[in-house]
Amino acid sequence: MNRRFFLKSGGVALASFGLMPGAPSFLQRTALAQGLARASNGRRKMLIAIFQRGAVDGLNMVVPHGESAYYALRPTIAIPRPRTGGASAEAVIDLDGHFGLHPSLASFKSLWDERRLAIVEAVGSPDSTRSHFDAQDYMESGTPGRKSTEDGWLNRYLQAANDPKASPFRAVSLTQNLPRTMQGRAPALAISNLADFTIRAGQYSKSVQGGFEDIYEQSVGDALRGTGRETFEAVNFLKRVNPAQYKPENGARYPQGRFGQSLLQIAQLIKAGVGLEVAFTDLNGWDTHTNEGGARGQLSTLLQQFGQAISALVTDLGRERMEDVLVLTMSEFGRTVRENGTRGTDHGHANAMFLIGGATRGGRVYGQWPGLADDKLYEGRDLALTTDFRDVFAEVAHRHLGHANLQTVFPNYAPDASKLRGVIG
């Protein structure tokens, strides 16, 4: 991110605040760090990781409509084959003649056409667990099969690409509590709502905050002093950004609800130039054991919310900013290829991921497709796995965020160039 861009994107907040003497030290440091980053590898890259908790049915999200087995095994919940003569809300939106999008993800089609959206298929955890708990744990810790890993892989990335001058907003999760994947030694913030990130004492907030600021400023020699200073800098800075007054750009419309709001707030942080590098949020409710629905219904409703929110973010940030932003979606495992007796699907194995942003070599489905024929299924029931999720995460850390030491981010995983799928170019 160069200074011009920094100024422009930061808007009023930065012009009036960020680069003046007496500006928050974290911002000055950030500006400095960005200056350094610019000298070496260009602009600051950002990652937005999105977790679809509950295990999304990847086969109805990215539909292998070229497989007759798909239709044979899903008599009531399959999405009808693409219609000739244009998209339909009742049928798969074709991508490449074999795969297509669920009609509720119609907003992704243009991103695909512009080569800004890539899909990785048959990706997941090499551990075979079908427990939500264990599988989410492994995907977030980045150590499949190993439970005692103390920190998450995103946090290990932050530790490994250590930046002692990082902004307190370097890693932010728009969730109530810090997710497993961001827990660890590197600082990371969980903020469920930017407006709450302040001293909350009603009409006395200002004077009380002043008191706390003074007390921490005076506590020379106490390690908490630095934390206190950073805290108030961050609070004051966010106030200037004024989250309540945010207006999305380019006609972007975020769907109602927590998920849309969290992406809106991520966009806000990015535009405010607060030094964000890694953002996280999640969306629940994908565990569709019963009445999953096909082109319409339960899954469709969720996908619509998911797709619209992400598309709104992309629209809001605009092309130039999206050059530096990568949206990565993940879910703990896939679901059974066969629909079950209650018109839903049960816990399966491999799944699909989206990578969206200027950095992706989009318009392609990556990973080896194992097929849905009986003898190709994992344990006779699930989509088989051909890509370890760490192959994708490692590529994101390495090629997008620009971090070289993958050994510490993914212990017990031997990264090598042949494992990277080339999604990021």
Next chain:
Amino acid sequence: MNFLKFKGRGKARGAAAFVSLLALLSNTFAVGVAGAQEQRKQQRAAQALREDERIVHVLNRLGFGPRPGDVERVRRMGLERYIEEQLQPQGIRDEAVEAKLRALPTLTMSSSELLAKYPNPGQLLRRLQREGELPPELAALRDAQQKALETQARGGGTKSVAPVAPDANENEMSATMTDKPSADAEANAGAADAGDRRESRRAMLEYMRERGLQPPQRILAELQASRILRAVYSERQLQEVLVDFWTNHFNIFAGKGADRWLLTSYDRDVIRPHALGKFRDLLEATAKSPAMLFYLDNFQSVSPNARMPGGNERRRRLQMMNPSTRERLRRQAGGGFGRLRRQNPEQMRQQQPEGAGAAQMNAQQAPPQQQRRRRGINENYARELMELHTLGVDGGYTQRDVQEVARAFTGWTILNPRGYMGDETAAQFHFSPRLHDDGEKTVLGQKIPARGGIRDGQLVLDILARHPATARFIAAKLSRRFVSDNPSPALVARVADAFTKSDGDIRATLRALFASPEFNSAEARRAKIKTPFELAVSAIRTLGGDTNGSPQLHRWIAKMGEPLYLYQAPTGYPDRADAWVNTGALLERLNFALALVGNRIPGTRVDLSRFVGRAANASGRVAGQEFVIDEFLKLIVQGDVSPKTKATLLKQLAEPLDANAGAELSDSSDDRATKRNGMPSRRAQTSKGTTTATAAVGNPEVSRIAALILGTPEFQRQ
């Protein structure tokens, strides 16, 4: 500011007034003068203070901080006697907390009772539907379920706040790992959808209530409340600290599947009885606890050679039950289950022969499915047992040892962990010889002969509990907890020695630790950052506050970063300052202080007027404020803050609050929450004491002082 305790009040006030006056003229100058003055006084008082400092240190480390009067009480009885008394908690009377705990009925229930009386509503709903027994009011609910789901997805609500959502039966926490407050979820949901959802929830709760059933969230909420109540009120403070320590050492995540129903027994029957006992006993109690067996998967670890029960689902489930229960169920098939049957007749229908419903059942009820699938060894428990519970990660074991230990624990399982079929003996430990690998094993170089049965696992526990690496590992963790984040190797070695010599007697080990020069050193004082749980409890204690341990209070602890029983990884929360002090967490600590003194936490009350009643009526504003500052400094940080902090407080108070006098430090969103929760207004609850319209609890100046002091770096430490 130690002098406050020993100098005449008038003189202290005079000095403070002087400082305050200067503060108005020049901050820097004031600080300089106050600092010099302070140093001299501190030097003079140093000798006399040592004993009181030690008392405060012990009250902070062996407990959750002093309540008003505690320091004097311990001084009277003698510090050494107090420590010895704390090491023998069974001799301490504790009626006050026991009375409060009676409000929490789940604490005394068995796991099977909890499973029966606090069923998972989603599971219940599905079962009724499957069996075609959906009552009309719930049939409507079923239709609304779809909508609820959509809302849930939009609103991001968790399973715990949306009992009608189609819970994954395997892990009802499936959708999230977090403990999200319901208010937040509701606020996020669209208003209309939220209405539908409330309606659905009400219908389900009504259905359950009519049958004497309650939502399962109550179980964890009561367990969390019990921990808060005991920490705040129990006289057996060291016992509570150790319960906290061992609960974290042998961490279990309540969000994993059946563990929500199993943790109550874990706390009551496993951790508490052994917290100050023999480590070996504690270790075996955890190894056999259904909560741990479930959390670390050992309950489904079976010998690859084991004969698994075949046949249909029903037969498999019966196999997983206690033989006598199984027999009884067979006898009673078609008949009654006794009490539980009457309460919950639908459970009985699972007994009926399976026809077309069998596939559904298999599909929907994942746990037996998983049991079926996992035919073989699961190494999770074996690994964590060595890495986290005993030897430590560098304890010198190999992958081969992990495999051998896992073999030794095959067959250590749980009978019917989810209480299907209303089994009254559900969710208990069971050793199944049929599932056990009975071959010879070698663990850490020691042979365990073949055909040892349950003795295999017990021998492993013997080997591990008495291993020198375990002594070092436990000694290091205890030293870190009680002394400092980086205890010296010499201290750890001495504590390990005490552990070994006493054959792992926790009490004897602690006695050595508390007697060590390191524990009693000036360096150790305030060397530890309080965890959020410690901070919340110590704040309530220091103000002599009252609490019922409500979920709203727990929510604050969660916001500060330490939801109880909700740490996912088996490592437990890290015990280091850097884990607790970061930008977001510090902000929440300050906001917690404000919420507490503003009486904005439903179920928790502090009465500041009792400390400053006289000051509030004092005429001169400045004099009153200084008095208030001194009183709260004494109360909250034993008058022991840096001179600069005190000068800052004085300066702060020289700036009048800009808003209407008489209003409290409030936050409109919290006020709404208070109203919603139906708590009586603060006005109605305020002090009975000397209050006037401007006094104490209702006085924002007083609240501000207390909050600022609770927010000082000094109070974040212990």
